[in-house]
Amino acid sequence: MRLASPRFTGATIGALIRAPLTDFAGQVDRAWQRHGRTFWILHSIWALAAGIVVLWLAHERYDFVPWVVGLLMLTWVSTLFFSRRPSAEPEAGLRTRFGHGFASYLTRIMYQETLFFLLPFYAYSVVFPSWNVIFPVVLALLAILACLDLVFDRWLRRSAVFGLLFFALVTFAALNLLLPMLFATQPATAAPVAAVIALITAAPLAVRGGARDWGSRLRLTAAGLVLLAAAIGFPRLVPPVPLRLESVTFASEFNRATLQAVGPIDGEFDSRALGSGLVVLARVFAPSKVPARVALDWYLDDALVRTSREVEIVAHEGGFRLWDALRPEDGRLAPGYYRVVLRTAGDRLFGTASIRLR
Numbered sequence: 410m411r412l413a414s415p416r417f418t419g420a421t422i423g424a425l426i427r428a429p430l431t432d433f434a435g436q437v438d439r440a441w442q443r444h445g446r447t448f449w450i451l452h453s454i455w456a457l458a459a460g461i462v463v464l465w466l467a468h469e470r471y472d473f474v475p476w477v478v479g480l481l482m483l484t485w486v487s488t489l490f491f492s493r494r495p496s497a498e499p500e501a502g503l504r505t506r507f508g509h510g511f512a513s514y515l516t517r518i519m520y521q522e523t524l525f526f527l528l529p530f531y532a533y534s535v536v537f538p539s540w541n542v543i544f545p546v547v548l549a550l551l552a553i554l555a556c557l558d559l560v561f562d563r564w565l566r567r568s569a570v571f572g573l574l575f576f577a578l579v580t581f582a583a584l585n586l587l588l589p590m591l592f593a594t595q596p597a598t599a600a601p602v603a604a605v606i607a608l609i610t611a612a613p614l615a616v617r618g619g620a621r622d623w624g625s626r627l628r629l630t631a632a633g634l635v636l637l638a639a640a641i642g643f644p645r646l647v648p649p650v651p652l653r654l655e656s657v658t659f660a661s662e663f664n665r666a667t668l669q670a671v672g673p674i675d676g677e678f679d680s681r682a683l684g685s686g687l688v689v690l691a692r693v694f695a696p697s698k699v700p701a702r703v704a705l706d707w708y709l710d711d712a713l714v715r716t717s718r719e720v721e722i723v724a725h726e727g728g729f730r731l732w733d734a735l736r737p738e739d740g741r742l743a744p745g746y747y748r749v750v751l752r753t754a755g756d757r758l759f760g761t762a763s764i765r766l767r
Contacts, residue, residue: 471530471651471696474590477523478583484519488614516614517562520579521555524548527582534648536750536758541648548582551575569615569625570632576611577604577636586650589699593723596649596701597754604640608633644755652701654751654760655694655728663688663732670732677765686736689749691760693731695724702754705733710745719754742766 531545555561555575564571584603588594594602615629639646659678660670670690691705700723707715717733731751735742744766751760 470526471590473526474530474583474587477526478587480519481523481580481583484516485610485614488516517555517558517565520576521552523579523583524552524555527579527586528552530586530650531582531648533653534650534759536648536761539758540643540645541758544582544647547578551578569629573608573611573615573629573632574636576614577607577633580610581607581636581640585647590651590697593698593700595754596652596699596757597644600644600647601641604637608637644757647757649701649753649757649759651696652699652724652753652759653694654762655692657692657749657760657762658690659762659764660688660690661686663690663734668730668732675764677767686734687742687747687764687766688732688734689762690730690732691749691751691762692728693724693751693760694728695726697724697726699724703731704752705731706750706752707733707735708748708750709743711748 528545528548531548535542535545565575581603584606585596585599588599588603589596612629612633616626658670658673659675660673662671663669664671670688689705693703700721702719703722704719705717706713715733715735720731722729722731733749735747737743746763746765748761748763750758752758
């Protein structure tokens with residue numbers, strides 16, 4: 410008697426291949442359900458360490474800024490693509506949940522590393538004490554929060570307002586640094602333009618998982634208006650990147666021909682040896698041609714005693730120099746603590762230095 414040989418069709422072969430793969434995927438899924446929390450805790454520790462490395466590597470890497478903004482755009486597009494899929498609930502298919510999980514992970518890691526990358530550039534332009542300390546502190550807190558995967562992902566999924574604030578602030582910080590460098594935009598103009606673009610691009614990401622009722626949309630609109638009002642109406646809150654004070658020299662005179670300080674002084678100095686006035690020479694760094702309106706304020710024991718005229722300057726690659734002289738009408742400088750503060754339009758401070766005259 411002759412046995413009939415089995416007939417293998419395409420469907421049969423496909424079923425034989427899919428069976429072990431489906432079984433393996435199920436095992437991976439069950440293991441993830443048991444140990445996923447431990448993985449994310451360990452990943453948070455690794456993410457924080459990686460962020461610190463990025464923070465160190467970002468020192469003076471201005472040429473990387475356009476690439477970072479480009480990666481943010483790619484992340485934005487990929488997140489929108491995956492957000493059109495059905496919600497990744499537990500009953501959803503494994504492929505659907507993996508797609509949403511991967512998109513969420515990609516979004517978090519890209520925005521998180523962007524925050525760590527941008528922190529040094531804003532720290533360079535901060536003046537202590539001033540209002541613009543707030544913005545880098547907010548960026549630092551968001552960077553640390555983005556490393557706490559379990560907490561951050563829950564906030565991002567459940568709160569459209571938090572999503573809008575997070576995505577908009579990161580995008581604003583990147584564009585506010587990029588626009589003056591690539592398009593020779595004044596810092597005073599770059600900030601509101603960056604704020605508008607950031608809100609337009611952040612809104613779709615914020616609403617992808619919520620904000621379907623009128624109450625949520627109203628809260629989302631209010632949060633967006635607050636951000637826009639802060640960027641436009643309170644420019645002091647944001648350092649005027651990429652400008653930063655590189656060095657300051659106090660002197661008794663200034664040579665206009667050589668643009669050099671004559672008789673530089675530091676530390677405590679006898680005011681009687683200065684003659685008729687005190688001169689300050691500030692060197693400002695800029696990574697490219699950045700136009701700005703710059704002024705310098707003089708303080709004596711925290712009281713404003715002089716404000717220089719506001720000058721239009723186009724910083725060439727490497728920066729520019731700004732000088733001013735404090736010459737009292739009676740020709741005598743009072744002893745005390747003298748401080749100079751550099752600012753751009755909108756009273757945005759980006760440098761300070763001081764000297765004490767006895």
